[in-house]
Amino acid sequence: MQFRCLVDNAAQGFSKILNSKKLTPVATTPTNINRRRFFALSGAGLALGLPGCGTVATQQTSPFRHGVSSGDPLADRVVIWTRISTDVERDAVDVAWQVSTSGRVVREGATTTTAASDWTLKVDVDGLTPATDYTYTFTALGHESVIGQTRTLPTDGTAPVRLAVTSCSNWIAGHFNAYASIAAIDVDAVIHLGDYLYEYGNERAAGERRHDPDHEIVTLDDYRKRHAQYKTDPALMRLHARHPMIAVWDDHESANNSWRDGAQNHQTEEGDWAVRKAAAIQAYFEWMPIRGFPTEPEARIFRRFRFGDVVDLHMLDTRLYGRDQQATRGDAQTINDPARTILGSEQRTWLTAGLADHGGRWQVIGNQLMMGQLTYPDRVVLNPDQWDGYPMSRRAIFDAASVNDIDKLVVITGDIHSSWAVELSRDPYADVPERIGVECITPSVTSPSARERSVALERERRLIDELPHVAFVDQTHHGYLLLEIEENQTVAEWWFNPSVDAPSDAQYLAARYVTRGDKRLERLPS
Ligand SMILES: [Fe+2]
Structure with a gap:
C-alpha cells in the first residue's frame, strides 16, 4: 500500500472516468456507478486515516485481501479480477480499475460488486494492443490494490511462446x-x-x-x-x-x-x-x-x-x-x-x-x-x-x-x-x-x-x-x-x-x- 491520499486519487479517477464520453466501462459484474453513489459509498470526503490526508478512513483495512488476477488473454483483451472484503455490512461497493502500459493509463472504468457474486468482480478489458505487457490496479473504499501484471497474445509472428x-x-x-x-x-x-x-x-x-x-x-x-x-x-x-x-x-x-x-x-x-x-x-x-x-x-x-x-x-x-x-x-x-x-x-x-x-x-x-x-x-x-x-x-x-x-x-x-x-x-x-x-x-x-x-x-x-x-x-x-x-x-x-x-x-x-x-x-x- 502506498501512503498517499487514495481517496482523492480515487475521486479524481472516478471524476475523469465519469466525465469521459468515450469510455464505456465493460464491467461483467453488474451496474456502473453514478457520481452521487460513488461519493456516498466510497466516502470521498470522509477520513482515510493515512498520513497527510486529514480525513477518516472509509475502511481501516484493505478490502483486497485476496489479491488480484488476470486471465483468458486474447490479442485485444484480458479479464482482470479482484474481490472486495468489507469490514462492515454493505449493500454494494463501487470499484474503479485502471490498465496501463509503459506508465500510461490506456483503459479505465468503474463497476460495482455485491454479495450476489460473493463480492468478486471481473472486467473484460478490451481495446488493448497485441503482444503487450500491461499493469492493472483496482481502487475501492479508499484503498488501492496491489499492481497486477498481464500480457496480451500476439496476432501474428513467430516469437517463441x-x-x-x-x-x-x-x-x-x-x-x-x-x-x-x-x-x-x-x-x-x-x-x-x-x-x-x-x-x-x-x-x-x-x-x-x-x-x-x-x-x-x-x-x-x-x-x-x-x-x-x-x-x-x-x-x-x-x-x-x-x-x-x-x-x-x-x-x-x-x-x-x-x-x-x-x-x-x-x-x-x-x-x-x-x-x-x-x-x-x-x-x-x-x-x-x-x-x-x-x-x-x-x-x-x-x-x-x-x-x-x-x-x-x-x-x-x-x-x-x-x-x-x-x-x-x-x-x-x-x-x-x-x-x-x-x-x-x-x-x-x-x-x-x-x-x-x-x-x-x-x-x-x-x-x-x-x-x-x-x-x-x-x-x-x-x-x-x-x-x-x-x-x-x-x-x-x-x-x-x-x-x-x-x-x-x-x-x-x-x-x-x-x-x-x-x-x-x-x-x-x-x-x-x-x-x-x-x-x-x-x-x-x-x-x-x-x-x-x-x-x-x-x-x-x-x-x-x-x-x-x-x-x-x-x-x-x-x-x-x-x-x-x-x-x-x-x-x-x-x-x-x-x-x-x-x-x-x-x-x-x-x-x-x-x-x-x-x-x-x-x-x-x-
Ligand atoms: Fe489432483
Whole structure:
C-alpha cells in the first residue's frame, strides 16, 4: 500500500472516468456507478486515516485481501479480477480499475460488486494492443490494490511462446512452492489444468495447513469459502499478480472423479448432484479470472487461444460437460462401447474443427487426463478414469490429427500427480506404431504422488519402466512443467521443488526434452 491520499486519487479517477464520453466501462459484474453513489459509498470526503490526508478512513483495512488476477488473454483483451472484503455490512461497493502500459493509463472504468457474486468482480478489458505487457490496479473504499501484471497474445509472428503448466494444488498437502517458482520467471501465460483446489475436509491433513471450512465442501457457501481460502496463499497470490492464467477445472473443483451426472465422492445424503455441480461451477466462475459467467452462452469452459503463428491452445473440459460415467477396471465391454464419450458431442465437434484449422501451427491440447496408454500387457487399463477408459473419444482426436496431417501435436496433462513425457501413437505396442504426437504431464504442486501415497506397487513400477512410449517418468516430486514453443520445435522442461514442507521458491531442472514436429521426444542435457 502506498501512503498517499487514495481517496482523492480515487475521486479524481472516478471524476475523469465519469466525465469521459468515450469510455464505456465493460464491467461483467453488474451496474456502473453514478457520481452521487460513488461519493456516498466510497466516502470521498470522509477520513482515510493515512498520513497527510486529514480525513477518516472509509475502511481501516484493505478490502483486497485476496489479491488480484488476470486471465483468458486474447490479442485485444484480458479479464482482470479482484474481490472486495468489507469490514462492515454493505449493500454494494463501487470499484474503479485502471490498465496501463509503459506508465500510461490506456483503459479505465468503474463497476460495482455485491454479495450476489460473493463480492468478486471481473472486467473484460478490451481495446488493448497485441503482444503487450500491461499493469492493472483496482481502487475501492479508499484503498488501492496491489499492481497486477498481464500480457496480451500476439496476432501474428513467430516469437517463441513460453507457458508454465501446472495442476493439483492441495492446500493441506504442503506449501505451493511451484506457484512461487512460476511467479519468479517470465512466461506468456500460466496454464492451469485443474485441481486448483480440493473439496476434502481435514481428515487427510498432516501438517499445519488445514482446509477452511473444516469439512468436505458441498454447498455454494462452502465452495466460495474454499476458493477464498486458496486465494490467500502468498505464493498463489504472487503468481496471479505476475502472470495471466488460462484455467480449466479437473474433478476436485467439484468432487473426486466427477463426471456429467455424478462423482465418486458424491453420496446421495449430500444432496442433489446437479445442485452441487452448479454450486461448484458458479464459485469457479466467480473466483477465477475466466471470461464470463456460467449463465452466459458464450462462457464455455472449453475454449481456444491463438499465440500468433506459433501455437493454437485448445483447453478441454473432460469432467463436467460431457463425460459418461467411468467404467470399472476390467470392464472392456463398457470401455469399448462406441456410444461412450468423455467430451460430449458439441465439445468434440468444436475440437476437431479447431484441429482441422491448424495452419501448420503447434496444436497444444490442454486437458486433465493422461492420454497415452497405461495398460497391462494384456491391455487391461490401469485407470479407467483416464483416456484409456474412453478409447473411442481418444480415437476421434487421433483421427483428426491424422486426417489433417498434423505434425506438431502436444497434449499437456495434469491430474496424475507425477511427471511424464510420452510419445503418443494409436498402438504403442505395435511393431511400427502409428505416431500421433507427444504428451507432457506436469507434476502436482503439492498433491501426493502415487509413491508418496505408497500405492505405486512394485508391479506397476516395473510395468511403467517397460512401456515403450514413455520417455520419462517421475512419480515422486512436485513442481511444474515449462514449455518453450518455437516455430519448429517445442522444448519441455520439468522443474522440481526440493520440498513443499516450508515456503520456498527454490527449484531445479529435472528433465528436458525436445520435439521437432516428428512426433518423437529427444532428451536434452538438463
Ligand atoms: Fe489432483
